[in-house]
Amino acid sequence: MPASPSSSAQAAREAVAARLRELMLDAGIDGKRLSARCGWNPAKTSRVLTAKAAPSESDIRLWCAACNANDQAADLIATSRAVESMYQEWRRLQRNGMRKFQEQVYALNEKASRQRVYVSNVVPGFFQTPAYATALMRSITRFQGTPDDVAEAVTARIARSRFLYEGGHRFAVVIEEGVLRHRFGTPEEMAGQLRHLLTVMPLASVSLGVIPSGAERTVWPLEAFYLFDDEHVVVETLTAEINVHQPRELADYARAFAELSKMAVYGDDARTLIRAAIGALR
Template sequence: MRDIARARQAIAARLKGLRLDAKLTGRQLAARYGWQPSKVSKIESGKQTPSEDDIRAWCDAVGRPNEESDLIASLRAVDTLYGEWRRQLRLGTKVKQQSWLAAETNTTNFRVFEPCVIPGLLQTSEYARERLTQSVAFYGTPDDIDEGVSVRLRRQDVLYSNSRTFHFIILEAALKLGMATPDVMLGQLDRLMAAAAMPRVRLGIIPMQARLPYTPLNGFWILDRRVVLVETYSAELTLTLSEEVGQHEHMFDLYTSVAEYGRAARMLIASAIDGLTGVAGDPSPG
C-alpha cells in the first residue's frame, strides 16, 4: 500500500512545485478552471487523486505543457497497481490463479506468511474451493470456481521441483479458524502434515501463546528478492522497491524467530486435528 501512497505523494509534490514555480496561489489556479479552492489543496496533499484532465489543465495553467505526459504516465502507473486486480476479478477466478501461476513459475525461492489461511500452494481442493467460493460471493465475480480450483492445484506442481525452496509461516489460528467445515479442515490439516515433511518445504507455525513481534496486518508472499505480493480487500499490491522488499524480508525474519518448526510444528497440527476429530462428520445437535 505504501508504494501506491508514495507514488501519489510524488505526483502531488510535483504538481505543487510546478504551481509554486509559476508563482500562482492555490486560489488563483482553482479560479481559472472554476474549481473549489479546496480541490487544489487536496490534490497537493495527496488526499485527492487528480484526473488526467486535471493534470492537463494544471500544466497549462503553470505554463509547463512539457510536464504533462510524464505526470499522466505516473498517474496511470498508480492506477495500474489497482487496475490489474479489478480486471482479473471481472474475468473470474481462473485468470487470477493463472497470474499467480505465471509469477510462481519464474520463482526459485518462496517466503510466504499467512496469518489466517493455509497458503494456496498447500491447500487441498476442498479447502481451495471454500476460499474461491467466498471470493466469488464477496466480489460478485463470474462463477468459474471449478476452473479456478483446477489452476490453483496445478500451481502446486512447483513444490516438486528440485530447483526451488519454500518457507511458509502461518499462525496457529489458521489451523483452527472456521475457514471451512470440520471435514474439510481435517483433510487440510492432514495435507499440511504431509507438506511439512517435504524435502524442500520449511513450515513454521507461530503458537497462539507466542509474543508476536509485530501486528499481523495481512499475509504476504516474497518471491525471490524481486517482488512482494500483498492482497488486501480491494487490491493486490505488487511491491518492487528495494526498501519495500527489504521491510517485508525483515518482517518475515521477525516472524521466523517466534515460529515453531519440525516436531513442534507437527504437534500443533496434531493438536488441531484432535480438536476437530470429535466434530467432523457429527450431525447437528437437536
C-alpha cells in the same frame, strides 16, 4: 516493522500531487489559473493537490501543458500508473471473477525463484487442496458479490502447486497456528487440507513453520504478505491487494519475516500442531 500498506500507497499519491504542485509553482500560477487553463472546476484541482483524487493520464497532460512543462508529462504518467497499481481493490481486480486474477498470480509464482510467505488467516494458495480452495473462494465470492467462476479459479490456483516440484523454486512459509484451526469446507475437507500440509513438508523446496498460539511475540500478527525474491511484496487486506516495491519497505518486510520465522516451530514440533488440529476436527 512495516507501516500500514494502504498508508504507503497514499503517501505515494501525495508525492505525485507534490510534483504537480511544484510544476504549478514553477510556472508562477495558482490553482484558479491552472483550472482555467485546463478547463475544469477549481475544486478538481484542489482534490488532486490534496491527493484526495488521482489525476487521469489526460489530466496530467493538460496540467503539464498548462504549466509549460510538456516534457514532464511522460514521467509523471508512468509514476502515476505505478502508484495506482500499488493499491488495488479486490472488487476491481475480480470484477469479472477470480480466474483471471489467479492466472496473474501464477505468473508471479513462476517468475520468483524464492518466496517468503507469512499468513495469519488462510493456507497459502500453492499449498491448498481443491476442496479447501473451493470452500474459501466461494466465501470470498459471496462476500464481495463478484461473478462466480470458482471452478475455473480453483483450477488456476491449484496449478501453482507445480512450482513446489519443479523449476528450482523455494518456498519459506510461516503460518500462525490459527490458520490450522480456521475451518473452510466440511471437517473432512479441512482434515484433508491439513494432511496435505504434512505431505508437502518434506519437500526440498519447502520450509514450513508454525507460530504456536502461546508463543511470546516479538512481532505482532500481521496481514498476510508474500515476498517475491527481494523485488516485490504483495500484502493482502480485507478490501485490497497492496503491491510494494520501495527498497526500504521491502527491507522492513524481509526483517519482519525473519523475526516471525524465529517464533515458529518446524519439523516434528510443527507436525504435532498440525496433527492436533486434525484431531480437533474429529
